[in-house]
Amino acid sequence: MFDFFSHPQNVLQLSSRVLGAGLAMLLAGIYGAYLYDGQLPIVVLVSLHAMTILGPTLLKIGYVMRLLSQYRLSRDLVRVVA
Template structure:
């Protein structure tokens, strides 16, 4: 498991997936929580509001992972 994180290219690919997942969750959460809120039941509405919190969190985590992997790739090439 930890061998996966040793290679910066693996971390870079994972960070890209996390960034896309966070962006999609954020956009779906915004649309669901604020644009179609009258047509959703309470559980769906709470889930959409949670996605507006979890999405940006994944964006931040993915961005930091991307920065670290790019830094480590530069160190390997130098």
């Protein structure tokens, strides 16, 4: 598992998936918790509200992963060129 995170290209691909999942969770949570007019069970409603918190959290984690992997890729590229 640590070998997976030692390659910046793997982390970059994972960050794209984390960003997509975070965006999907955020949008589904906003729609279900605030825009949907139908009756929902309380468990579903609580889950949708939680998604409005977990979605942006995943967005932030994915963005930081992307920044770190791009930094490592550019640093490795400079090292190869020099």
